[in-house]
Amino acid sequence: MQHKITKSPKKSPVTKSINFDLFKCGRNVLPDLSDSVDEKQWGHDPLPSEAQLYLLFDKLNNTFFNGSLPWVKIIYSTRMLNAGSFSPGTKGIKIGVKYHKIFPSDLEDTLKHEMIHIIDRSHGKLFKSIAKRIGASLRAKSHPDLIKPAKYIYACPICGIIYNRRKRMRKASCGTCSKGGKYDPDCKLMLLKKRD
Ligand SMILES: [Zn+2]
Ligand SMILES: [Zn+2]
Incomplete structure (x- = not known):
């Protein structure tokens, strides 16, 4: 089961598969x-x-x-x-x-x-x-x-794979091409298009 509320922590050096994470006085209580x-x-x-x-x-x-x-x-x-x-x-x-x-x-x-x-x-x-x-x-x-439509479309400069994202990614590299599972500037994703 999943819940869909969190702000994903900003720790995504490498793009992973789409994360749908997007997924807050006293009140007197009457008897019964x-x-x-x-x-x-x-x-x-x-x-x-x-x-x-x-x-x-x-x-x-x-x-x-x-x-x-x-x-x-x-x-x-x-x-x-x-x-x-x-x-x-x-x-x-x-x-x-x-x-x-x-x-x-x-x-x-x-x-x-x-x-x-x-x-x-x-x-x-x-x-x-x-x-x-x-x-x-x-x-x-x-x-x-x-699922909200993607607003940002990115591409990997090496393999050309397309990433659709709802949020802007400032420092993200291709999940396939990044070396060592870390952010890899050689395949930093390029913003192709921003939809309004
Ligand atoms: Zn929550
Ligand atoms: Zn790539």
Whole structure:
């Protein structure tokens, strides 16, 4: 299982295969809310309302975090292709509508994942240990409908292989031609085209 939220760490001296990684106050909890939240209530379509997302948040917070997570805003994003995101600045969780129309049963998993980001923004050790404990995925799934078109097209000056990328790469060399699996200036990828 994959989750799709991270900023990939900037450590890619050599281009690897496409990484779809792109894949975050106290809230008083009313009694018995957990009983009123059950994914069977909404089935798979339409997605639960934002109000139901808050109930689900409370349920998960109580079940897995002892109710200790602070209140955060939860909204749907119709534009986002990721499963979810957490922005520490705005203390907001976004849930991707497109993703969950394809993978509706992943909604709770996504919310769990984003809730862990309230504690750990990265996907580091702490994140992983909590994810394991509460059964949350580390990465979102990929699907052809969730892939943004490449904006940058690069080519290797040696073998000519084309790399389509959504993000600009400043220092990247060809995965096939680089010597020693490290950044190799001899086959630094050339930017051929930038699409608007
Ligand atoms: Zn994440
Ligand atoms: Zn090459």
